[in-house]
Amino acid sequence: MWTLIARRVLIAIPTVILVSMFVFGLQHALPGDPILVIAGEERDPEAIERLKEIYRLNDPVPVQYVAWVGQALQGDFGRSMRTGEPVSKLIVQKLPVTIQLAVASMIFALAIGLPAGILAAVRKGTAVDYAASAVALSGLSIPNFWLGIMMILFISVELRLLPASGYVPFFEDPVGAIETLIMPAFVLGGGLAATIMRHTRSAMLEVLRADYIRTARAKGLDERVVINKHALANALVPVITLSTLLFGQLLAGAVLTEQVFTIPGFGKLIVDAVFNRDYGVVQGVVLCTAIGFIFMNLLADVLYIVVTPRLRTG
């Protein structure tokens, strides 16, 4: 198992380098000029020239890339061209926000999606199955931002039950954190729950048709044991893959949900940085997200081994 993890980590290194090159090249290929953005409304021609020199934007892109990597290796990701804040500080500031939202959404999604999927598979073809599918479909098709705005208008403005926006760290004020998280986590988690439910259902159906399940039933095992012990454990493998990927996606930030609930996470940060051609911030955040994704994949691999013993020997 440890060799597997070590191998995965080694594969991750070139991936990270490729991602950083790709992002660096891509954003320099974007039309638009960061200096025109930071030179302000006046766009004084003399200031533009001066700033280009200072930010070394007249250098060829590969030269800029090497300079950036050199600094990044020393832990210096540069500063935001827009606000002057160090990129590393921004990442440290936003990462907990994004993780908190991602965890809350994932809890929502799993708590709804898993049981619903299992139930739909076990009761295949019954009203329960159809109802779960219908709810899942609507969960997938309602746009996040619309649902979010509707919830704010109804729950925060009309009923005054929950705060309309903001971020409260869980470890500082758990009650406040949960209050601000309920709506965004519901909006984000709802869509994911639908995806998880669909996958759980189809994975379960597949497993339930397998020979060993028939054997288990033929042995006269209790149906609950068949489902929970024999079927679920095997059906979970694709669901774990999916969940870790979904979680990775959540770590990249949920732009629309963050925008609607004004949560200062990665999504808002990166979209704002792209629009302002704030190269340093885009670079730093994308790199951080890429590492997050790779980590989630690694976690998925480890989890497979935990739930399916036959992989442990491989």
Added chain:
Amino acid sequence: MKTKIAFAAALLAATAAFAPQAFAQQSVLRIGLQEDPDMLDPHRARTFVGRIVFKGLCDKLLDIDPELKLVPRLATEWSFSGDGLTLTMKLRAGAKFHDGAPINAAAVKANVDRARTHPESLRRSEVASVAEVTAVDDLTVAFKLRNRDATLLSQLADRAGMLLSPASLDGDVATRPVCSGPYRFVERVQNDRIVLERFADHWEAQNYAFDRIVYRAIPDTTVRLANLRSGELDMIERLAATDIKSAQGDRNLRVVSTPGIGYQGAMLNHNHGDASNNPFGKDKRVRQALSLALDRDVINQVVFEGTHPPTNQPFPSASPYFVKEIEVPKRDVAKARALLREAGVTTPLKLDMMVTNNPVDAQLGQVIQAMAAEAGFDLQLRSMEFATQLRESQQGRFQISRVGWSGRIDPDGNIHQFVTVGGGQNDGRYANPEVDRLLNEARTVYDFAERKKLYDQAIRIITDEVALLYLYNQPWYFALRTNVSGFTVSPDGMIRLAGIRKQ
């Protein structure tokens, strides 16, 4: 509807355990901003929204009142020498920076010198006329000028006149500003909030009622208004035109507004690259035809629900420099067609028009396109994100580019750089030596009546030649909760915190 209620009920049950938490009882004013400000360094900052925050954070030498007249702040008296080449200012006694250091002539010198010389300063061109700053005595400062400069005082009433503590100038000003305003910097979470706290030693501290000011950036107008309605904000700036009626109908809210000092319209390509080699760039009659094809009042009614008054010049009606004789042209399609015929243009004349990719600009573009079509113009709309549009205009790849200007209190700031040769905003490369001469001279004339004459002449030329297409004036709309009082709207769209109270 039923499902919505059922779902709300379920949610209600789920949340009943958590009673809405009361906000801390410290007096806090929470202001919703449309964008996240940029650097909090007045010498390097560039955004309109940043200037709003500086009104709380940094004091400055002068300010303007709602009638756009200069009023004292840290400078109590000021005068030009007989030859107009020295500006002398008396400073307020007893004023302090946030680190306790006294505000004196040496501090003013250090700040203006930084604005003039810091490599990343965006204020350099604003104070370019200053050759030397000297501390005459502790509270008297003299600016020696290279040339007479009628714009200098209004520059010193904005970011170029803001004072940072001299000890902080070598530090990280952009993220930890040590300034001089009624509130001092506490923290910033980028894309979320900026928090300031009361500065008890401010010379005017009794006029500022709050312990803390929290500026929150909420770009989505619907969400910003919803946060005001739910009570998470006390006031918001730039209420969207489409939300004005609904906010006015809410008995918990109050809407206040004032005409702005900028203008909205379009930049036209006269002589920049291949895109200008056509009758539109070269023949003023073609541009006049476009201007006549547009009914500016229809734009106001359709896109802005009647809140954005039409205009045809760079100066706002509130400005003493406003040229009354220049009328907003009435739509005249027949005359527009006649002008195009006279110019020998075969219609439809195909033109490229850039708009920014937001809903308002898209609608505006379509309204213009439809009206222009009736006069024989075939406008091709290109919608793009702002940074790209800037780049395209700077490289001359446009014929018409939708732009606006937030406005400056001195007339020079609304006109000079847009129409003079080499001007930073003159992307269409409009060039007329007479306009250059008039506007350059106007910069050096201190007498109002004489200065106005020069602007009158220049504006007559540029409106006749349709150097830019001026379309409408953007007013500033604010919405406040009814328990907030004492806010005075100002044509510059700023939020001055003095006198604001909350019950």
